[in-house]
Amino acid sequence: MAEFRMHISMSLDGCVAGPEQTLLDPIGRGGERLHDWLVPLAFFKEMHGQDGGEVNESDAVAREMFANIGATVMGRNMFGPVRGEWRTDAPWDGWWGRKPPFGHPVYVLTHHPRSNLELDGTTFHFITSGFESALMQAMRAAGGKDVMIAGGASVVRQGFLSKMIDVMDIHLVPIFLGDGERIFDGEADLRGFRHVRTIAAPGVTHFSFVRE
Amino acid sequence: MAEFRMHISMSLDGCVAGPEQTLLDPIGRGGERLHDWLVPLAFFKEMHGQDGGEVNESDAVAREMFANIGATVMGRNMFGPVRGEWRTDAPWDGWWGRKPPFGHPVYVLTHHPRSNLELDGTTFHFITSGFESALMQAMRAAGGKDVMIAGGASVVRQGFLSKMIDVMDIHLVPIFLGDGERIFDGEADLRGFRHVRTIAAPGVTHFSFVRE
Numbered sequence: 001m002a003e004f005r006m007h008i009s010m011s012l013d014g015c016v017a018g019p020e021q022t023l024l025d026p027i028g029r030g031g032e033r034l035h036d037w038l039v040p041l042a043f044f045k046e047m048h049g050q051d052g053g054e055v056n057e058s059d060a061v062a063r064e065m066f067a068n069i070g071a072t073v074m075g076r077n078m079f080g081p082v083r084g085e086w087r088t089d090a091p092w093d094g095w096w097g098r099k100p101p102f103g104h105p106v107y108v109l110t111h112h113p114r115s116n117l118e119l120d121g122t123t124f125h126f127i128t129s130g131f132e133s134a135l136m137q138a139m140r141a142a143g144g145k146d147v148m149i150a151g152g153a154s155v156v157r158q159g160f161l162s163k164m165i166d167v168m169d170i171h172l173v174p175i176f177l178g179d180g181e182r183i184f185d186g187e188a189d190l191r192g193f194r195h196v197r198t199i200a201a202p203g204v205t206h207f208s209f210v211r212e
Numbered sequence: 213m214a215e216f217r218m219h220i221s222m223s224l225d226g227c228v229a230g231p232e233q234t235l236l237d238p239i240g241r242g243g244e245r246l247h248d249w250l251v252p253l254a255f256f257k258e259m260h261g262q263d264g265g266e267v268n269e270s271d272a273v274a275r276e277m278f279a280n281i282g283a284t285v286m287g288r289n290m291f292g293p294v295r296g297e298w299r300t301d302a303p304w305d306g307w308w309g310r311k312p313p314f315g316h317p318v319y320v321l322t323h324h325p326r327s328n329l330e331l332d333g334t335t336f337h338f339i340t341s342g343f344e345s346a347l348m349q350a351m352r353a354a355g356g357k358d359v360m361i362a363g364g365a366s367v368v369r370q371g372f373l374s375k376m377i378d379v380m381d382i383h384l385v386p387i388f389l390g391d392g393e394r395i396f397d398g399e400a401d402l403r404g405f406r407h408v409r410t411i412a413a414p415g416v417t418h419f420s421f422v423r424e
Contacts, residue, residue, distance in 0.1 A: 184226065
């Protein structure tokens with residue numbers, strides 16, 4: 001059966017973004033270090049149409065993680081740095097250029113309505129009816145494949161609270177972000193999940209959980 | 213040169229004790245799971261005068277961790293469940309019986325004065341003059357060996373804030389303790405430390421840091 005899968009990179013002090021998130025620094029001060037394990041991977045480069053890259057334990061984890069995904073759900077802050085109403089004169093069309101690496105429908109949670117954005121191989125749908133509605137629409141569109149809940153912090157927190165997530169990966173990066181954004185703030189937690197695997201890799205340790 | 217070394221077992225959501233700490237449940241609800249990796253080890257059994265036990269990656273980490281320690285500093289809540297004034301009629305003499313596993317002087321931080329407690333091979337000193345004073349006394353007593361800062365949460369937090377710790381191990385246990393006691397609450401952090409090693413073992417991942 002198709003599953004809802006979620007993953008997030010987290011610092012050792014529980015932050016998924018650094019302090020002082022700004023338009024120019026959307027993951028906050030030091031936050032980009034959370035993805036230092038992912039960006040050099042051969043898988044990541046392939047996904048973005050480039051050659052080369054590192055092949056290590058994380059490469060295998062990333063390939064497995066993105067296999068069999070038929071749709072993605074993300075928060076508006078992951079889609080881009082724009083806040084408030086969408087601008088119609090100079091629209092923000094995502095970080096990923098004309099050919100985004102998804103290759104399947106992406107559901108962007110937002111409070112501000114916007115028409116579908118059709119790019120090469122990927123259509124972005126802007127959902128104002130809430131997290132569960134986005135998950136349902138994504139599952140229908142995934143055509144029997146799994147749905148990835150991709151972040152950022154707010155969406156992942158809603159994922160925990162929804163109790164709808166089947167599989168969860170936490171990529172723990174041994175850095176400290178201090179006053180950054182935490183996901184485990186008391187409400188959100190992983191009660192009801194069972195730890196099934198730990199994989200230590202350069203600069204990151206991957207903890208996998210499944211719903212009990 | 214002799215070093216100050218600190219280590220703590222922490223849940224994936226940053227807790228070093230579970231919620232609802234009580235006299236009968238001093239690490240809080242679920243908190244004892246933080247030590248499930250340590251208790252079955254051959255090293256731990258040896259330390260407590262028993263045979264057998266598991267030999268795995270954690271066993272080597274634990275042996276290394278406790279090697280060359282000449283004195284230990286701990287908080288009063290780690291020494292025992294008693295709060296407030298020490299009782300003189302039925303004194304609490306620690307968790308460890310007549311022959312504690314330390315075999316060196318132990319400095320217990322407390323707000324309540326108490327005479328030294330001399331047991332077989334280990335003398336407990338009760339320090340009311342604060343964290344740094346305890347560290348200094350322990351270092352002098354250690355006779356050129358290292359000093360271990362052993363916990364609990366309050367002492368570890370003071371360790372971070374003191375900037376005196378040379379070597380730090382975090383034993384990350386992939387469980388969630390929800391509303392438990394967190395050490396990285398905004399003030400305490402590991403800025404100034406450099407990650408040097410990750411070792412994944414059954415039920416725990418060991419992250420090691422040194423002062424830069």
